[in-house]
Amino acid sequence: MSQTPPISEMKSRMDKAAKTKDEDKLYKREGILYSTILSPPETMDKLKDLEAREDDLILVAYPKCGFNWMVAVLRKILNASTGKNEKPPERPPLVEFLPPDVQEKLAEMPPRRLLGTHLHPDNIPPSFFTKKPKILVVFRNPKDTLVSYFHFMNKNPVLPSAEPWDKFFSDFMAGEVAWGSYFDHALAWEKRLDDPNVMIVTYEELKQNLPEGVKRVSEFFNLPLTDEQVSSIAGESTFSAMLENSQKSHGNFGSIFFRKGEVGDWKNHFSDAQSKEMDELFQAKLAGTNLGARLKYDLYCQ
Numbered sequence: 001m002s003q004t005p006p007i008s009e010m011k012s013r014m015d016k017a018a019k020t021k022d023e024d025k026l027y028k029r030e031g032i033l034y035s036t037i038l039s040p041p042e043t044m045d046k047l048k049d050l051e052a053r054e055d056d057l058i059l060v061a062y063p064k065c066g067f068n069w070m071v072a073v074l075r076k077i078l079n080a081s082t083g084k085n086e087k088p089p090e091r092p093p094l095v096e097f098l099p100p101d102v103q104e105k106l107a108e109m110p111p112r113r114l115l116g117t118h119l120h121p122d123n124i125p126p127s128f129f130t131k132k133p134k135i136l137v138v139f140r141n142p143k144d145t146l147v148s149y150f151h152f153m154n155k156n157p158v159l160p161s162a163e164p165w166d167k168f169f170s171d172f173m174a175g176e177v178a179w180g181s182y183f184d185h186a187l188a189w190e191k192r193l194d195d196p197n198v199m200i201v202t203y204e205e206l207k208q209n210l211p212e213g214v215k216r217v218s219e220f221f222n223l224p225l226t227d228e229q230v231s232s233i234a235g236e237s238t239f240s241a242m243l244e245n246s247q248k249s250h251g252n253f254g255s256i257f258f259r260k261g262e263v264g265d266w267k268n269h270f271s272d273a274q275s276k277e278m279d280e281l282f283q284a285k286l287a288g289t290n291l292g293a294r295l296k297y298d299l300y301c302q
């Protein structure tokens with residue numbers, strides 16, 4: 001996405017964030033919190049005009065479920081499959097971060113475009129469904145997602161500090177965090193699981209068998225790879241490999257996007273009471289759903 005604002009603009013947004021009071025960093029739109037600096041109302045309004053194409057690669061993830069990991073994997077798949085060696089763009093391909101004029105320039109981008117979002121499916125550009133591009137949705141167990149979100153907010157100047165932990169825990173449980181409730185996102189995707197253009201992958205599945213994940217994702221987007229390409233992409237996309245390369249790939253944002261990359265770090269953060277509270281919420285919201293089963297809650301959250 002070479003048309004997206006360069007890293008210097010991201011830096012200026014970060015500088016602006018550093019001067020913004022925490023209480024002004026988020027605003028509410030139709031009941032959901034968003035970043036005032038990255039996703040102001042004019043940016044959000046413009047998204048309804050964004051025209052998807054059938055051959056776009058759409059990546060959707062609730063924050064902290066592994067979005068940037070999959071961005072890197074998808075770019076590698078695209079390059080390997082098409083034989084091109086496109087320089088990675090300088091910012092994450094989140095459409096809700098693109099100012100209106102930059103959103104307009106997306107129309108000039110050659111195929112195949114990689115477009116991403118953290119938005120709830122009811123709020124993503126409508127053409128993401130009507131034009132029928134393939135949509136890859138990444139999910140992660142809610143306990144590790146919460147922990148990752150907590151640290152991300154504390155390191156990212158665009159978002160308010162998440163301290164203290166107990167307050168952030170309650171905010172996450174209530175959906176009072178940027179992009180809204182994890183559970184609302186999950187329930188909305190649950191309703192779209194039968195859509196042949198939607199594929200769900202989980203963070204935990206990817207951690208367990210990355211080559212298999214790379215293969216499935218490449219086949220879903222109809223970007224065939226040889227076995228050698230699959231194993232080379234998987235090798236370059238492990239947490240340690242990406243962390244090592246992060247200064248080059250993400251500059252100073254590397255330390256914000258790559259933290260621990262583990263399954264189960266929640267055990268170092270949750271009190272017994274908080275763990276039980278999440279178990280009860282999961283039970284009430286997602287137990288018995290297909291997506292709930294895919295998350296293997298019993299295995300990863302108990």
Ligand code: A3P
Binds near residue numbers: 259
């Ligand atoms: P942790 O904070 O638990 O370490 P997102 O990109 O959606 O913001 O997700 C960020 C999470 O993905 C962070 O989790 C980050 O460390 C993890 N992550 C990034 N690259 C990864 C990789 N190659 N393998 C596993 N986890 C990765």
